[in-house]
Amino acid sequence: MKLNLFLLSVLLVAVIFPAQGQSKKDLEKSLAATTVAKDSIQKLLTELSTRHDSVTKACLAYDAMYKIIKEKIVHCDFKPATIGKVADSLQISIDSAFNKTKARFVSLRDSVKLLKRFSDSLRTETNHLSFVVNKFIGKGTIPVDKKDLSGKWEFNVRWYKVAGDSVQSGINLMSSSPDSNSVTKLVFLDFETVQVFLSKGDSVKCFYKVNSFAKDKPWTMDVTRGTNVNIRLNANPIDGELYVSYRKGNGFYYGFMRKK
Numbered sequence: 001m002k003l004n005l006f007l008l009s010v011l012l013v014a015v016i017f018p019a020q021g022q023s024k025k026d027l028e029k030s031l032a033a034t035t036v037a038k039d040s041i042q043k044l045l046t047e048l049s050t051r052h053d054s055v056t057k058a059c060l061a062y063d064a065m066y067k068i069i070k071e072k073i074v075h076c077d078f079k080p081a082t083i084g085k086v087a088d089s090l091q092i093s094i095d096s097a098f099n100k101t102k103a104r105f106v107s108l109r110d111s112v113k114l115l116k117r118f119s120d121s122l123r124t125e126t127n128h129l130s131f132v133v134n135k136f137i138g139k140g141t142i143p144v145d146k147k148d149l150s151g152k153w154e155f156n157v158r159w160y161k162v163a164g165d166s167v168q169s170g171i172n173l174m175s176s177s178p179d180s181n182s183v184t185k186l187v188f189l190d191f192e193t194v195q196v197f198l199s200k201g202d203s204v205k206c207f208y209k210v211n212s213f214a215k216d217k218p219w220t221m222d223v224t225r226g227t228n229v230n231i232r233l234n235a236n237p238i239d240g241e242l243y244v245s246y247r248k249g250n251g252f253y254y255g256f257m258r259k260k
Contacts, residue, residue, distance in 0.1 A: 140241035141259040142214040153186045154201055157255030159248065182253050183231070183246070186223075196223060196231075 066080060078086055105146045143149055157183065185197035188203070197203045206225040213219045218236040223229060236258075245254040 039208040058102060090151055140256065142215065142237045142240060146213050148211050149210065149221075150188045152260045153188070153257045153259050155183050155185060155244065155255060155257045157182055157244065157253040158255050159251055182248075186257070196225075196229060 021040060062080075069083075069086075070077065073090065074086060141153075153177040181198045181200045181202075183196060186198050187195040187197070188208075192207055193205060193210070194208045195203055195205050204225050206223050206229050208224075209222045211220045212224065216237055218234065221233045221235065223233060231246050234245045241256050242258070243255070244257050245252050
């Protein structure tokens with residue numbers, strides 16, 4: 001506003017003093033020119049004020065961003081002109097920290113793999129001991145008729161890997177199954193449905209069909225549920241124990257089942 005008054009005063013002085021030797025018509029022209037100049041100056045002043053307000057608002061935003069970078073990222077004063085170098089330094093620090101974290105992660109991952117192998121080995125050994133203990137503790141049940149396949153039957157099986165084409169020459173010792181979700185129990189519901197319980201805790205109601213049943217010879221039983229379950233159970237009564245087996249992947253589960 002002070003600038004506006006100053007410029008107006010200058011224009012008025014410039015118009016008034018030369019006007020002493022001018023005619024009325026010349027004075028009117030000078031006054032009109034002064035009015036136009038005044039309007040132009042007022043318009044320019046308004047534009048400059050608007051630009052000033054815009055620049056001030058932008059500066060406040062940059063000040064806020066500077067404060068955040070200073071307090072939460074750099075933790076020290078820095079010159080805004082050096083922000084590129086500051087960013088490069090931060091990137092180097094981040095990359096270094098990431099590489100150290102990655103190295104620790106790789107080390108932890110290898111340790112977890114080692115622990116998993118050790119855990120699998122212990123689980124296999126535990127299953128083996130459980131198999132042996134259960135084999136010699138308790139009493140087996142041999143069904144003499146298909147009607148005897150009723151109620152609850154518990155499984156004790158372990159997984160064997162088949163290494164070659166021949167079952168006789170290609171069987172490895174018991175090892176960890178690639179799918180440890182083995183059958184643990186069968187509950188016969190009626191003459192065609194059975195509830196299959198698995199080691200991971202889930203169960204499935206399936207259809208079953210006994211093939212060529214014999215009380216003193218091997219026989220089979222198909223247990224199916226669409227594409228979810230498809231098991232051919234091989235049963236073989238030997239020395240008062242009903243041994244069972246079924247294929248799984250590149251191996252098979254083998255053990256015995258007893259009525260509970």
